Amino acid sequence: MIKVTVIGSGNVGFHLVNLFYNSKKIHLNEWYSRSIKFDPRVKVINQIQKLAESDIFIICVNDESISEISDNIDFEGKLVVHTSGSTPYEVINKKNRRGVFYPLQTFSKSLDLDYSEIPFCVEAENEDDLKELKNLSEINGCKFYEIGYEERKTLHLAAIISNNFTNFLFGISKELIESKNLNFDILKPLIRETVNKIHKLDPVKAQTGPARRNDNNIIKMHEEMLKNDDIKTLYKTISQMINEKYGN
């Protein structure tokens, strides 16, 4: 059974602990956290130097702290990976075998997640460790992809655009609708279908709307309706980009 230690209790660390705890093939060895004092499922530890020996140490802390955390792991020759989309494995102290175990998903502590819906992007200095990380993904029924640093950075950027930015647009829509005392629920079937479509139709081919069909009356009317200057500018910018790229 693979012994795994999770380091960090942010959104990623929190969900990896759930994931590993529920797997019969993984022994969740320890969980390093500075904020959590006790968890009935796993031994919690708050001093990185006192971690017990493990097969894999998974560092789930913010990008800037990965290097220092890895320096303070008091073992050599172990598999130590981080979970960052934008950091090369080289920031990890080279006294250990290094790699990356990047979950391409959005995590919130307050929300359950279907754990089979996490694609893991794996990378490692050597072949055996790469196999081990693939194994770690598969044990949990997750898909894995062997991804190098350049590709991973691009995936992370695409994730920001597809997740953070679209969520921001959903937020704008919600506030617009609520400003007319309507309920955001009215819009949810449309949002669901917008995403259903990407599974059936290339989004590049699915583009519709006033900017696509050069409907300048509608665009002008919408610009006039938007009282917030930043949102108005955003509306103009994206409409213009859609029109330049897709306009009839």
Add this chain to the structure above:
Amino acid sequence: MIKVTVIGSGNVGFHLVNLFYNSKKIHLNEWYSRSIKFDPRVKVINQIQKLAESDIFIICVNDESISEISDNIDFEGKLVVHTSGSTPYEVINKKNRRGVFYPLQTFSKSLDLDYSEIPFCVEAENEDDLKELKNLSEINGCKFYEIGYEERKTLHLAAIISNNFTNFLFGISKELIESKNLNFDILKPLIRETVNKIHKLDPVKAQTGPARRNDNNIIKMHEEMLKNDDIKTLYKTISQMINEKYGN
């Protein structure tokens, strides 16, 4: 049984014909189309002046043509509605009883749709017709909302932002990923979860990402990675808006 005539064979007209044809409580009377010559389910007609009498005429043509089409309907005192999100019912010739039957959904001819997932925004000049339009929505298992012109315009604007604009971002993400010879499928679980979240968590509260947490290193790196100046500007603009609104 309500006799319904559908006018227009764009995406909306096409799907309304499917919807009504499959309803046992509606008689799909005629379908006006200039491009379609024959349909086994319904009598197709290409001269608006020759339409047969019907209980409801539903005009599904582009906004600019609604008025002229309504002038050419050779009846008086019938219920005539359009399906536009951005047009008042007053553009319809007042010789008939006027209203709106606006489906807040995205339609593509090539894609099937769960028809219970269409919220209809209904409006009518008089109470009986409003009831009739609500009835028409409910017969099909769809939700309806009684929405006036001002609110409907805002819903349409929010729909553009939540659907067209997010689809545009999905397209950018896809092209970024494919530029590294990776498959867009890797990103789909994240996109699915982005939308699942809006059902459980207010998007305003769910906002995450580098712009939210003031992670300027990542933002700068992403800007450098984006070679297309328009997309770079878009990335900067949205990041700045997220930071101003949500930044820690």
